[in-house]
Amino acid sequence: MANDPIHQFHINKIIPIEVGGLDLSFTNASLFMVATVAVTALFLIMSTSGRGLVPTRWQSMAEMSYEFVASTLRSSAGNEGMRFFPFVFSLFMFVLIANLIGMFPYFFTVTSQIIVTFALAMLVIGTVIVYGFAKHGMKFLGLFVPHGVPGVLVPLVTMIEVISFLSRPISLSVRLFANMLAGHITLKVFAGFVISLAASESLGLFGPVTSVLPLIMTVALTGLEFLVAFLQAYVFTVLTCMYLNDALHPSH
Amino acid sequence: MVSPRDPGQEEGKAGPPDAGLSKRMEQLSRSLDAKRQTDERNASSGRRRESDARGFALAMRLSTEFVAGVLVGGGIGWLFDAGLGTSPWGLIVFLLLGFVAGVLNVLRSAGKLADPLDRERGG
Numbered sequence: 019m020a021n022d023p024i025h026q027f028h029i030n031k032i033i034p035i036e037v038g039g040l041d042l043s044f045t046n047a048s049l050f051m052v053a054t055v056a057v058t059a060l061f062l063i064m065s066t067s068g069r070g071l072v073p074t075r076w077q078s079m080a081e082m083s084y085e086f087v088a089s090t091l092r093s094s095a096g097n098e099g100m101r102f103f104p105f106v107f108s109l110f111m112f113v114l115i116a117n118l119i120g121m122f123p124y125f126f127t128v129t130s131q132i133i134v135t136f137a138l139a140m141l142v143i144g145t146v147i148v149y150g151f152a153k154h155g156m157k158f159l160g161l162f163v164p165h166g167v168p169g170v171l172v173p174l175v176t177m178i179e180v181i182s183f184l185s186r187p188i189s190l191s192v193r194l195f196a197n198m199l200a201g202h203i204t205l206k207v208f209a210g211f212v213i214s215l216a217a218s219e220s221l222g223l224f225g226p227v228t229s230v231l232p233l234i235m236t237v238a239l240t241g242l243e244f245l246v247a248f249l250q251a252y253v254f255t256v257l258t259c260m261y262l263n264d265a266l267h268p269s270h
Numbered sequence: 271m272v273s274p275r276d277p278g279q280e281e282g283k284a285g286p287p288d289a290g291l292s293k294r295m296e297q298l299s300r301s302l303d304a305k306r307q308t309d310e311r312n313a314s315s316g317r318r319r320e321s322d323a324r325g326f327a328l329a330m331r332l333s334t335e336f337v338a339g340v341l342v343g344g345g346i347g348w349l350f351d352a353g354l355g356t357s358p359w360g361l362i363v364f365l366l367l368g369f370v371a372g373v374l375n376v377l378r379s380a381g382k383l384a385d386p387l388d389r390e391r392g393g
Contacts, residue, residue: 089309181343181364181371182378189338189375193330245326253327 023206027130027199047134050126054116062111083111090255095263102262105145109138110255117198117247121240129250130198135191142258143187150265161268190257194250201243208236328379335375343368 033044065076073081087107091099113129120127128134150158162179163172215221215229347364351357 177367178371178374181346181367182339182374184346185335185338185342185368185371185375188342189331189334192338193334196334197330249327249330253330256327257331 023203023210026126026202026206029131046126047128047131050116050119050128051134054112054119054128057119058111058115061115083107087255090252091259091262094256094259095266098266099259099262102145106255106258106262109142109258110251113138113194113254114248114251117251118244120198120202121243121247127198127202129194130202132191132195135195136187138194138254139187139190142190142261146261146265149262150268153265154268158265158268161264186257186261190254194254197246197250201239201246205236205239205243208232208239212236331379332376335379336372339370339372339375340365340368343371 029045029047031043031045032049035042035044061076062080065074065080068074068077070077084107087110088100088103091103091106095102116128119125120129150161154160162176162183164175164179167175209232211232212229215232216226218225221228343364343366344361347361347368350360350364354360
């Protein structure tokens with residue numbers, strides 16, 4: 019089983035819980051979600067406890083993540099968007115830390131489960147819809163009717179805009195999930211090549227020598243995966259900000 | 271950012287230490303405000319600065335944007351057919367609309383098609 023590249027995504031029950039026929043077991047996915055939240059909280063609490071005017075390394079990391087999210091939110095949703103800052107910052111930290119925790123060998127990657135990323139995406143879109151209707155009422159539906167469109171085309175264009183809007187949570191969740199899943203499978207496959215080449219007896223001395231090639235690839239892919247882990251968290255945050263901007267100013 | 275004070279006062283040695291500190295804090299917050307404003311101006315005028323990270327992020331976005339449009343269009347069409355028994359017309363029509371929505375998504379995220387909102391703002 020050790021060589022099965024999909025094996026790492028299996029969900030195992032740690033504490034089986036059943037409530038009224040519903041399976042609410044505490045699984046390894048739940049464990050790593052709790053771990054993600056714990057690591058995030060610990061990092062932010064510990065690093066900001068000193069509150070020095072001259073920041074320590076940890077404090078400046080926390081400040082950098084704050085500044086990063088704040089400037090992203092400000093540039094795409096304006097200053098009013100800052101009311102969503104706690105939400106966006108939590109999302110960013112959760113996705114980033116979950117991705118980074120997944121980079122440890124033998125650890126479970128929470129964001130490689132589509133239901134997790136879909137739940138995060140629905141949280142974003144739900145916020146956009148609820149806030150949009152609460153703030154603008156029926157004017158929020160103006161989002162789907164671009165003005166300056168000839169009357170005959172309005173139903174068609176509205177239809178297309180609605181499909182485009184509905185595709186947002188799908189693309190948001192599928193992107194994060196697919197990138198993490200594909201990256202981890204690729205890593206596992208190349209790491210598996212190292213073992214099978216080095217252990218193969220039919221190749222003689224040739225096997226161990228050529229097994230260096232997939233090893234180099236694995237090292238390079240690990241670096242790439244760290245980049246992807248960060249970029250996906252960034253993309254998720256940027257898109258969240260853009261969608262929140264639509265909820266704040268739905269005037270197109 | 272540039273203050274006309276002499277450097278002796280900036281060190282906080284001339285006045286009582288509290289006054290020096292609050293003066294420095296005030297100065298700091300003023301220069302931070304100034305920096306934030308210039309940052310905002312830079313962000314709105316020239317978006318090329320962070321092009322490295324953004325370019326990579328954009329590349330990751332484009333493919334899924336298109337696929338998601340098609341998937342949602344197909345899904346709606348399939349549900350439409352299942353509900354009203356108009357198979358296969360709902361699937362055909364909504365799949366085509368999904369393709370259009372996918373292209374719209376891609377053009378929008380590539381910035382080829384400006385949001386009407388941005389155009390009004392004069393961006």
